[in-house]
Amino acid sequence: MTNPILQTKGLEKIYENDGVPVHAVRGIDLDVFAEDFLVIAGPSGSGKTTLLNLLGALDTPSAGRVFFEGTDLSSKSKSELASLRLQRMGFIFQAYNLIPVLTALENIEFTMMLRGIDKAERHARAQAVMEELGIAELAHKRPNHMSGGQQQRVAIARAIVTDPAVVLADEPTANIDTATGKALLDLMERMNSEKHITFIFSSHDPQVIGRGKRLLCLRDGRIDSPRE
Amino acid sequence: MILLNLAWRNLWRNTRRSVIVLTSVAIGVVATVILDTLSRGMIFQMLNNQVGSHVTHMQIHRAGFHKNPVIQNTIADPERIETVLRSDPEIVLYSARVVTFGLLSSATNSSGISIVGVDPERERSLTTIRSYIVEGSYLTGAPREIVIGKALAEKLEVGLGDRVVAMASAKDGTMGSELFRVAGLFETFSSEFDKTSVYVPRSSAQAMLELGSEVSEFAMLVTDPDRLAEISKRLRSRLGEEYEVLPYTDLLPFLVLQIELYDQSMVIFYVIVGIALIFGIINTMLMSVFERIKEFGVLKAIGMKNGRILFMVLTEALFLGIIGTVVGFLVGYLVYLPLSTYGLDLSAFSGSLRSFGVGAIVYPVLTAGVITNALIIIPLMAVTGAVYPAVRAMRLEPVRAIRYV
Numbered sequence: 001m002t003n004p005i006l007q008t009k010g011l012e013k014i015y016e017n018d019g020v021p022v023h024a025v026r027g028i029d030l031d032v033f034a035e036d037f038l039v040i041a042g043p044s045g046s047g048k049t050t051l052l053n054l055l056g057a058l059d060t061p062s063a064g065r066v067f068f069e070g071t072d073l074s075s076k077s078k079s080e081l082a083s084l085r086l087q088r089m090g091f092i093f094q095a096y097n098l099i100p101v102l103t104a105l106e107n108i109e110f111t112m113m114l115r116g117i118d119k120a121e122r123h124a125r126a127q128a129v130m131e132e133l134g135i136a137e138l139a140h141k142r143p144n145h146m147s148g149g150q151q152q153r154v155a156i157a158r159a160i161v162t163d164p165a166v167v168l169a170d171e172p173t174a175n176i177d178t179a180t181g182k183a184l185l186d187l188m189e190r191m192n193s194e195k196h197i198t199f200i201f202s203s204h205d206p207q208v209i210g211r212g213k214r215l216l217c218l219r220d221g222r223i224d225s226p227r228e
Numbered sequence: 229m230i231l232l233n234l235a236w237r238n239l240w241r242n243t244r245r246s247v248i249v250l251t252s253v254a255i256g257v258v259a260t261v262i263l264d265t266l267s268r269g270m271i272f273q274m275l276n277n278q279v280g281s282h283v284t285h286m287q288i289h290r291a292g293f294h295k296n297p298v299i300q301n302t303i304a305d306p307e308r309i310e311t312v313l314r315s316d317p318e319i320v321l322y323s324a325r326v327v328t329f330g331l332l333s334s335a336t337n338s339s340g341i342s343i344v345g346v347d348p349e350r351e352r353s354l355t356t357i358r359s360y361i362v363e364g365s366y367l368t369g370a371p372r373e374i375v376i377g378k379a380l381a382e383k384l385e386v387g388l389g390d391r392v393v394a395m396a397s398a399k400d401g402t403m404g405s406e407l408f409r410v411a412g413l414f415e416t417f418s419s420e421f422d423k424t425s426v427y428v429p430r431s432s433a434q435a436m437l438e439l440g441s442e443v444s445e446f447a448m449l450v451t452d453p454d455r456l457a458e459i460s461k462r463l464r465s466r467l468g469e470e471y472e473v474l475p476y477t478d479l480l481p482f483l484v485l486q487i488e489l490y491d492q493s494m495v496i497f498y499v500i501v502g503i504a505l506i507f508g509i510i511n512t513m514l515m516s517v518f519e520r521i522k523e524f525g526v527l528k529a530i531g532m533k534n535g536r537i538l539f540m541v542l543t544e545a546l547f548l549g550i551i552g553t554v555v556g557f558l559v560g561y562l563v564y565l566p567l568s569t570y571g572l573d574l575s576a577f578s579g580s581l582r583s584f585g586v587g588a589i590v591y592p593v594l595t596a597g598v599i600t601n602a603l604i605i606i607p608l609m610a611v612t613g614a615v616y617p618a619v620r621a622m623r624l625e626p627v628r629a630i631r632y633v
Binding site for chain 2: 053056058059078079082083084085086087089090091093097099100101102106109110111113114115119158
């Protein structure tokens, strides 16, 4: 059996909400393997976004460990975690979160620029990904001139253009209609099967849950029912 | 390049706010540039007036005369000095003078003065004192003529053609005196100079002071005043230690010091203006950062490091500072151009200006110092003002920032 890309051991997260401690994640042990298409599902407040943030090195656990490609993330500095996210991870957000003053092409090139890839190469790679995702005509449009579905496609392109080991998507279909959501899921499934990119979703959208190769249901911060 | 692009476009997200800040920076720079050029103009005018009307580019005395200008300390062999000056290709004009302190008396009053005995013909081209004659004429070369300041004439209650007596210690220790007839009255840029300086023919002064052919000093103009240090060094080596060769920077140390002090104080002034502008920049950049909290969260989430966030925010402020400064400088320059030609008439303050040796019309002077002060200090201060907002952006936690509403 292959080693997991991501692994958690006894993961806990407690944060304070108006001075009241909230136990968002309780003792989660999880293995995520290469090419997984994992959906973390659960009702609002079940801890799925918190778990996704912990897996994506965006947040630090109160207890327990997160291992990425065998490395304990608790041993990393903030700067090292930023490098890890830049080099090995991609992120898709519920509200797309494209940079509003950059065009679609520039948004996609941005992470490559942060990685120090030269202009010609990042331009070529961004255009290739846009062609692949069918959004080439959006290259010079800014986010405010795109529909929600188009913005999310650009966000997906931004997430995968650097060939990350894992893409973490937080409620990626929450703000778009069903048909567009289906098209986006088709796209991500294709990236998963063709480019072997690992996807981890947090969602309570039945459409997303139905597509997951693996499903992890959370309730009150605990794993309720895993489905392989 | 994308980061610079991003910083530039971020600047124009809220055009009105950016324009307001740019305008305030520009106004600050306009005011500072005009004030700076006018102040420099006044100081240079003080210096040029003194150099042009009397001091000249350089003077030669017998060693020690500048510190102790007694009549006994004269140049005994002026021909030797003349030979050296005539053979120097960088000396344009020179003239020998007799200088001493004494008393000038009329029938009704008397006043302490500096008596300058000059060769009228040579002095005509050497200094500008003739241009300040307001009544009568400059020395014609006739014996026992005297040209005095209008203010001194009023004090002594004398006019053109009136007789005055000059008295001063002669070289042999006796009291020398001479009767002069007022040939002309001058009114210069300096009321103090007008009250204390008189010009007489050198031969009359030499006779009165028992000097024979001896003189007190040689005053001269050079081809290039920027080469005074080299020229004076060369003359020193040719004349030896018996003589002192002093460029105007040594003859007017107070004014030169004033220029140096002014340069330093203007840097402080620019910094103060910059500090005033900083608050506008801090406010603008803080608002800009707070409006983009979610975006900073996303940037950090996708791996942008704090160094780059700092760079981006500081660059936005730098753009603000540079644009505001350049616009302000250009506007200031447009104001400066006509003023440098026609001058700024400050006749209303002419009394106090004359006491400082400055004319009623001040011409601003644009120097490299003005340009570098404005173009470097103000943008730097703008960047300084963005440090705190940038630190706030750097401290954002991506998880909280992304959720920020």
